Amino acid sequence: MSRPDVVVGVSGGVDSSVAALLLVQQGLDVAGLFMQNWADDGSGHCRAEDDRRDAVAVCGRLGIPFHFRDFSAEYWQGVFEHFLAEYAAGRTPNPDVLCNREVKFKHFLDAARELGAGRIATGHYARVEQSGGRWRLLRGADRGKDQSYFLHQLGQVQLAATMFPIGHLEKSQLRRIARESGLPTHAKKDSTGICFIGERDFRQFLGQYLPAREGEIRDPHGQPIGRHPGVFYFTLGQREGLNIGGVRGRPAAPWYVVGKDVAANILYVDQGHDSPWLQSSRLRSEAMHWIAGGAPAATFTCTAQTRYRQPDEPCRVSVGDDGTVQVQFERPQRAVTPGQSLVLYDGPECLGGAVIAATDAALEQRAPWPVSLERQA
Incomplete structure (x- = not known):
């Protein structure tokens, strides 16, 4: 052959x-x-x-x-x-x-x-x-x-x-x-979602591997709102699956996940798609992978995506001695999620990326931010 x-x-x-x-x-x-x-x-x-x-x-x-x-x-x-x-x-x-x-x-x-x-x-x-x-x-x-x-x-x-x-x-x-060209796949639908889950319910699938532990849903100020089946079933900005009915003294508006305390098994929610509790202007990454083999400079401007199909977001990047980066966005970003990928671009060129480690969102319980990334006047 x-x-x-x-x-x-x-x-x-x-x-x-x-x-x-x-x-x-x-x-x-x-x-x-x-x-x-x-x-x-x-x-x-x-x-x-x-x-x-x-x-x-x-x-x-x-x-x-x-x-x-x-x-x-x-x-x-x-x-x-x-x-x-x-x-x-x-x-x-x-x-x-x-x-x-x-x-x-x-x-x-x-x-x-x-x-x-x-x-x-x-x-x-x-x-x-x-x-x-x-x-x-x-x-x-x-x-x-x-x-x-x-x-x-x-x-x-x-x-x-x-x-x-x-x-x-x-x-x-x-x-x-x-x-x-007569290819037999010409009309086949595109696959979507995570390949190993397919069309089945995500929570049911994950429950096979991570036993559910019911806990409390609270608002950002600590007031009880309801119960959840497990914090790891939810991600920041999520609306579906919360099963929160009418809450006394609160408007009839949708609730969104705005934070998670895994150790205490508490899920935090707030009303409004663009809740201030979902906003962040800065993030810290894990070790970056640079496609060229190294960063373009110690500090530079470019655009970034923190989720797939997101519009280009202008930002300033500072590269740390440990290989991580600190990113300051020009405008606040919604639901930047630890565990997801930060990917940097220079026009059409992908520079590289890394896993998001933490953000400066109000409910983040992470290490303090360095002075060099304090918001610029």
């Missing part, structure tokens, strides 16, 4: 299908590889087998070899155990970021090299280019689909070996190409 030029991660979705098609049309020797990252738990919610059949059909249509690898053990150790530990600590993790770093651009890349390929390709909406002797990760052309936020943990070694064939396309263009 000949060695392929590039191995495409075929997921059974339309994005990776078109990625493979475009590489074939470029005249490259292409092979497809399907990754199973979650073992079927018998719930009936795992669609891996359906996706695998679709991936096989796409490879058959394109006339390229199909390969399969089971990375479920690696996913459990590298992604899922961290996911559970973060929720148990009351934080809200982002498993897609770890999946890309630990599985898709690590074990998948190793598997592709074992097959003799020099490069891998995926159906991510992002772009990669070489400039000035280094590799740059750029946003996808379709800003509404851009996935560079989830790829910010990649480095020079991974980017040098990676192709994003659909990064220059709008989603509508991609669907048209898939349809006109």
